[in-house]
Amino acid sequence: MVMTEVEQYLLTEEPYYRPVGNEVELFEAAYEARMPLILKGPTGSGKTRFVEYMAWRLGKALITVACNEDMTASDLVGRFLLDAAGTRWQDGPLTTAARYGAICYLDEVVEARQDTTVVIHALTDARRMLPLDRKGELVRAHPDFLLVLSYNPGYQSVLKDLKQSTKQRFGALDFTYPDHDVEVEIVAHESGVDAATADRLVAIAARARNLKGHGLDEGISTRMLIHAARLVVRGVDPTTACQVALVAPITDDPDMRDALKAAVAASF
């Protein structure tokens, strides 16, 4: 029964992922060594797609947890629930992954409180085990288990950062926006738009990224470009598509919007 629950996390189709460097080989090496990994990079730069692709490539189930500041350690490891027969233990996603050998992916882990993330410490050092204090059980991690975290360093602050004791248990892969040609290829593949339009969209993103730290907190991501390109494929005028998918979502500052809108107009 539980195996079925884990099997539902197996990816049946190959996710599209365009390697931009040697990240695939590095992940495979880390997996062989069972070295937990942190994927760092701006939002929309392909971290989640990469971990999906690697799970599919390695043939492992992938359990993803979107972290948030209300998340507690119980949300990760599990809790006792009440039912007609009394109380029963319900494994959390981390316990399920550890018990049955899945890849557990904690997305945007810095959103969770630091005391919550400490629960992963015993799983990410040589012990590879997860003590379930409330249940009185010590779960030894399945040999196939791997923990992967991701976060966006741009959002780091004093209040949102990982403890050094957490960071130093992981290897890390840096993600950034792909090179122009690679990003064009990705946008064209994911949206079905022609290469010339993809090329212009990527050029617009490059311009908007010039404004990061100069009024924009974050640059236009590859994901946003794919959204814009999908609108273009559906017949929306490119300038309008950029307005809807690139300019309007990224900022509410009227001056910034105007500047981006004018930069988009200069591109078509």
Added chain:
Amino acid sequence: MTVDLEAYRGLVSDLGDQAEHVLRAAWSEAVQSFGPAALEVTYLGGARTLARLGRTSALPVAFLQHAPAVAREVGDACVEALVEAAVRFSSKTSQAVIERLIEVAPIAATRLADCDLFREFLSLIDELLGLAPRGVRPLLDRLEVLLRELTVRGLRRWALWGARAHAFDFDAQVRYFSLEAQEALSMLQRERVGTLLVDVQRRLLMYLRALWGRDFLLRPQGRDLETGEQARPHLEGITIAVADAYDDWHATVDGEDRVARGLELYRAAVAHAAAHAVLSRERFVGVDRPAAERALVGLVEDARIEHAARSRFPGFARLWGQFHVVSARAGEDPAALMARLARSLAEPSYADPHPWVQAARSVVEQRVLGRDEDVAAAVDAAVAELVELARSYGVALEGAEALTWQPIYRDDNAFLFVEEAHAGVADSAVDVRPQQQRRTVNVMEMVNAVDVPNAGDDADEI
């Protein structure tokens, strides 16, 4: 560095308790707005100078409170100008009017954003004190509203009209300058301009940064005082001097009305000047060169950099193209032919019937467009050929040097020309500012050592 107020205590001890209280409150802003020398000489020295003008401490108190904001917006030289003006005005008007001037000086500094324009504002007040002394106080009371609508030159025309119309009627002066008279509102409506630089400066800077990935500075420049003509944009390193205000632009092309908003004109002007800053790397011989040849060099170099910029930003063709309104109907005088050549180079689909324009276009397209190395030599050779072609077609180019034929968004090209020894040398003035540094520090270090409350996005270090 911490500048301790106690070290300057002796300089202000005789200004009274209220002045000392205000100084304590304004000290932090003053330290950030004035340099160390100006803090003592201009700020505290200015307060002492003003204290000698009146029996009460009202002037130094107002000055201590408001001068830091003026210094922050337009520099401490303007604060010196303010003190000098106050001293000069003390023989012409009451202390209350001078006090009001000091109180509203930050409004003028913020809206005008340039030291020269701020001095023009002080000079206007000086003139009005002679022409309409009763109108100055109400004008200062309404300054925020007036400068929201008018440039300093517009304010000058509006104020001088009222001063002359009501030179001998003090009550009418007060009504006019208080904006209570209908004619004051009518004149205001007449003088108001479409778009003020101060209102769109931030978005223009973001626009340029998005396009070229580098920072520029924009400086407002007013209209010529005598002719009322708007000076052309002017480029100096990374500083683009551009009109302090643009009206919406109107033209009729082939019977069709064409309109561009002031903001669109600003975009065209700064995008063109920025394209020069990035792409015009070589300089040309300017001294002892016939003026018509200089104009041709500017025209050809404009065409080259616009061609290069359009290949990166196709939308520039539309942005700039709308301001090329000349056609064969404009005639064949030198200025018209230059304008027609400029249009035919900017707009590939435009076919001009004049043989010199056609031949000149062909020369420039073959020799210059698309070139980004040995540009000075190529442009000079093309210009020599254009001059020769003009001779063979019987076209006189003399008289086209006034640049009035250039589309409104183009700059004066003055930066292109240097003395012979520096011609053809790649310019290194662009992008000389150090790249912005980003540091991550702990909270206490940020609060105690790094944080600068007034720093904007363009701070050297974040």
